[in-house]
Amino acid sequence: MNEKSKTLLRNRPSLVVLLWLAGIALLLAFPFLINQERYILHVAIVVFFNICLATSMWLIWSLGFVSFAHAGFMGIGAYTSALFFLRLGLPLWFGVIAGALVGALIAMVVSLPLMRTRAVYFFMASWAVGEVIKRIFAYYRGFFGGWEGLFRIMPPKLGPLDFANRTAYYYLAMVLMVLIVLVVYRLNKTRTGWIFWSIHEAEVLSSHVGIHALKYKVAAFTIASALAAMTGALYAHYHTYINPKSFDIWTSEFALVHIIVGGLSTAAGPVLGAVFLTIIDELLRPTEFYRIVIFGVILILTVLFLPGGLESIPKRLRLRLWKLPEDKDTQKSIAGAFGKGRK
Amino acid sequence: MRRALLFVAGLLVLLIAFGACSRGTPSGMIQDKVIKIGGAVPLTGAVAYWGICTDQAWKDGAEVINARGGVKVGNQNYKLQIITYDHKGSTPDAQTVTKRLIEQDKVKYIYNQAAAGTIGMLEISEPAKVLTSVACWGYLEHYGKDFPYHFRSEMSDYEQGFAYMPFVKTKYPGIKKAAFLGPDDKDGYDCYYSYQRLMKYYDVQDLGVEYFQWETTDFYPLVTKTLQKKPDMIITSPTPPGITASIVKAARELGFKGPVVSPGASETKTILEVCGEQADGVVLPVTLETPQTQSQKDLAERFKKRFGEFNLYAGNLSWWVYALAEAFTVAGTFEDTTKVADALEDVVLKDTYVGTARYAGEGAYGIKRQGVYDCYTMLIEDQKGFLADVRFPELPPGY
Structure with missing residues (x-):
C-alpha cells in the first residue's frame, strides 16, 4: 500500500464524522427544502421506519442470523404503546420506553432457547415466534383488538408542539432513526461488535477462545428487538391504527431485502437499502401491476451487478477513480472482502 | 466497475420502462x-x-x-x-x-x-x-x-342473503338446520355474524361454525366435524371458487346431499372442474355468467x-x-x-x-350507504351452471 493510500485511510474516521454531520444537516433542512409537502414527508417518515427496522435487524445479522420474528417485536412495541395510550391515557413518551422494555424482556426469554438453534432451524423457529406473536394479537380480541386491530392511537404532544403535525412527526421519527443507527453503528465498532462478528464467522472457534457465545447472542437479539419495539411504538402513533397483519413475516422479509440490497457488511447497508428500495417502490406505484415486476428486476439487477450491495459503490468508485491501492493483488483482496462480512 | 456501470445502465432502462408504463394524462384531458x-x-x-x-x-x-x-x-x-x-x-x-x-x-x-x-x-x-x-x-x-x-x-353476504335465502327455501323446502364454514380471520368472523343474523331471520337453526386456515388444502377433517352436526345446508363465506370446490368435494364424498351456498365464489367453472358430478346443488349468489x-x-x-x-x-x-x-x-x-x-x-x-x-x-x-342490487343466483345441476333466480333482495322491514 502506498503513502497516499495510507494517508487517506488514516483520515477516514474524520470523513465519516463529516458525512454524519452533513447527513443530519440535510435531514434537518429537508422539510423546508420540499416546502413541507405533506405526502413527501410521509414517504420520508416511512423511509425512517424502514431504516430503523432494517438496521436493528442487521444487528442480529452481525451474529450470522436472520430473524423472521423481527416484525413481531416491532408489533410488541406498537401494541404496548398503543395499549398504554388507549387504556391508561399515557402518551407515546411512556409507550416507547415501555414498549422497548417489554420487547427486550420477551426477546431475552425467547432468545434463550432460540439462540441455541442454528441455520435452517433458527429460521424456522424465528418464523414460528413471529407467527405466534401475531396470532396472540389476533386471538385475544378483548385485550389486543383481534384482527380488527386498535384504532385512534393519537400522536403525542410536547408543550406547544403537537406531533399530529406531519413535519413535527418527521423530526420525531428522524431522531429515533439517528438514535438507532448510531447505537448499532457504535456497538458494531466496540469490542462487543467484534465478538458478534467473530461468532458470525466461526462460533465454535470463538467459544474455544473463551467467548460465551450464547450470552452475546442473547444480548444482540435483545438489543435489536428492543430497538424494533421502539420503532413499533412510533409507527403505531404515526399511523394511528395497527393490526396483527402489519407485523407479519412479510414485514421482516422486506427488512431483510433492504439489508441484502444495501449491503451486509456495514451498518450503512440497511440504511442505503431501506432508502433506495422504499423510494423506488413509491416511484413505481403509478405503474400499477408492472410495479412488482419492475421492482423484482431491480432486485435481481442489484444482486447480480452489485453483490456487495449499494454500500460497495463508494469503494468500487474509489478503487477505480482514485486508483487506490495501485497494486492489483491488494485491490483484489479488498474487492473480495466486499460482501463477505467484516474481517 | 463494469458491473456498476451495467447496474446503472439497467436502472436507466428500467426508469425509461417505468416512464412508458406509467399512466399519462389521456389525450384531450389537459x-x-x-x-x-x-x-x-x-x-x-x-x-x-x-x-x-x-x-x-x-x-x-x-x-x-x-x-x-x-x-x-x-x-x-x-x-x-x-x-x-x-x-x-x-x-x-x-x-x-x-x-x-x-x-x-x-x-x-x-x-x-x-x-x-x-x-x-x-x-x-x-x-x-x-x-x-x-x-x-x-x-x-x-x-x-x-x-x-x-x-x-x-x-355484502348479509344483503345477498335476502335474495338467496328465499330462493333456497323455495327450492329446498326441507331446510331447517344450517352450518357455516369460513376462514379463521376477521373476514370469516364477520361473515359468520352475517350468517347468524340471516338464519335467525329465516328461522333456520344455526348449528355453529368451523373455521379453517387459508393455507388449508385438506378439508375432510373440518367437513367431517360439520357433518356430525347433521346440517340440511352448508354455507361457506368468503371463500373463493377453489376452496368452495374443495369443501363441496369433501362434503359430497362424506355423504352430504344438501345444498352448499357460497356467496363469495362467483364462478362455476372451477367448481365444476374440481367436483364434476359432485358439484350438483351448489348455489352461487351474485354470479351472472351469461349476460x-x-x-x-x-x-x-x-x-x-x-x-x-x-x-x-x-x-x-x-x-x-x-x-x-x-x-x-x-x-x-x-x-x-x-x-x-x-x-x-x-x-x-x-x-x-x-x-x-x-x-x-x-x-x-x-x-x-350500502349498495343493494339485483341478485343473480346460479345453481349447478346435472354438471351445468345455470341462472336459477334473479331477484332484488327482499330486505327486512326497517332495513
Whole structure:
C-alpha cells in the first residue's frame, strides 16, 4: 500500500464524522427544502421506519442470523404503546420506553432457547415466534383488538408542539432513526461488535477462545428487538391504527431485502437499502401491476451487478477513480472482502 | 466497475420502462375540465384479482362517460380522470396511497377494494371529507353514521342473503338446520355474524361454525366435524371458487346431499372442474355468467375489447362510477363532497350489469350507504351452471 493510500485511510474516521454531520444537516433542512409537502414527508417518515427496522435487524445479522420474528417485536412495541395510550391515557413518551422494555424482556426469554438453534432451524423457529406473536394479537380480541386491530392511537404532544403535525412527526421519527443507527453503528465498532462478528464467522472457534457465545447472542437479539419495539411504538402513533397483519413475516422479509440490497457488511447497508428500495417502490406505484415486476428486476439487477450491495459503490468508485491501492493483488483482496462480512 | 456501470445502465432502462408504463394524462384531458377520481386498489398480491376487477370497472365506466361528453355539473361538462395506485392489499400501503391521492393528486373521490385497504384508508379519508366507494363486507365498527363519506357499494353476504335465502327455501323446502364454514380471520368472523343474523331471520337453526386456515388444502377433517352436526345446508363465506370446490368435494364424498351456498365464489367453472358430478346443488349468489340484457352483453363485449378479458366480478362493480357521475349532476357540484354524498344515497340506476342498483341500509346501519342490487343466483345441476333466480333482495322491514 502506498503513502497516499495510507494517508487517506488514516483520515477516514474524520470523513465519516463529516458525512454524519452533513447527513443530519440535510435531514434537518429537508422539510423546508420540499416546502413541507405533506405526502413527501410521509414517504420520508416511512423511509425512517424502514431504516430503523432494517438496521436493528442487521444487528442480529452481525451474529450470522436472520430473524423472521423481527416484525413481531416491532408489533410488541406498537401494541404496548398503543395499549398504554388507549387504556391508561399515557402518551407515546411512556409507550416507547415501555414498549422497548417489554420487547427486550420477551426477546431475552425467547432468545434463550432460540439462540441455541442454528441455520435452517433458527429460521424456522424465528418464523414460528413471529407467527405466534401475531396470532396472540389476533386471538385475544378483548385485550389486543383481534384482527380488527386498535384504532385512534393519537400522536403525542410536547408543550406547544403537537406531533399530529406531519413535519413535527418527521423530526420525531428522524431522531429515533439517528438514535438507532448510531447505537448499532457504535456497538458494531466496540469490542462487543467484534465478538458478534467473530461468532458470525466461526462460533465454535470463538467459544474455544473463551467467548460465551450464547450470552452475546442473547444480548444482540435483545438489543435489536428492543430497538424494533421502539420503532413499533412510533409507527403505531404515526399511523394511528395497527393490526396483527402489519407485523407479519412479510414485514421482516422486506427488512431483510433492504439489508441484502444495501449491503451486509456495514451498518450503512440497511440504511442505503431501506432508502433506495422504499423510494423506488413509491416511484413505481403509478405503474400499477408492472410495479412488482419492475421492482423484482431491480432486485435481481442489484444482486447480480452489485453483490456487495449499494454500500460497495463508494469503494468500487474509489478503487477505480482514485486508483487506490495501485497494486492489483491488494485491490483484489479488498474487492473480495466486499460482501463477505467484516474481517 | 463494469458491473456498476451495467447496474446503472439497467436502472436507466428500467426508469425509461417505468416512464412508458406509467399512466399519462389521456389525450384531450389537459384541455378539458376534469374531475379526478383516485383508485386505491390491490393490483398485486393475494387479493389482486379483486383489485384489478374494481379498477377495470371504474376505467371502463370513465371511458364510456367521457366518450359521451363527460359529466354535466351545473352548466359545464367535465371529463373523469382516473388515477390508480397499487396498495397490495396491505393496510400501511393503503394509508400511503390514500395520502398520495388526497395530498398530492388532490382527489376528493376514492374507490377501494378489500377490508385491509379500506380500514387503512378510512382513518385518512373521513377527516379529509373524501368520499369513498368500496367493496368491504366486514368491520362494521367502521361503518355507519360516524363515517358519512364512506359508501359500501358492493352488496355484502348479509344483503345477498335476502335474495338467496328465499330462493333456497323455495327450492329446498326441507331446510331447517344450517352450518357455516369460513376462514379463521376477521373476514370469516364477520361473515359468520352475517350468517347468524340471516338464519335467525329465516328461522333456520344455526348449528355453529368451523373455521379453517387459508393455507388449508385438506378439508375432510373440518367437513367431517360439520357433518356430525347433521346440517340440511352448508354455507361457506368468503371463500373463493377453489376452496368452495374443495369443501363441496369433501362434503359430497362424506355423504352430504344438501345444498352448499357460497356467496363469495362467483364462478362455476372451477367448481365444476374440481367436483364434476359432485358439484350438483351448489348455489352461487351474485354470479351472472351469461349476460341476459343487451346492456349486459354490450358491457361484457366492451370489457373483452378493452382489457382482453371479462371477469364478471368487474361487471358486478361496474355501476359504481355511473352512480357517482349521476350524483355529481344531481348535486350540481363535485367540489362539495357532502352534497355529493347526499345526492349519491338517493341515486337509483336501472339496467346496469346487476339490474337495478341503489343504496340502502338506513335502518340497519344508521346511514344509507350500502349498495343493494339485483341478485343473480346460479345453481349447478346435472354438471351445468345455470341462472336459477334473479331477484332484488327482499330486505327486512326497517332495513
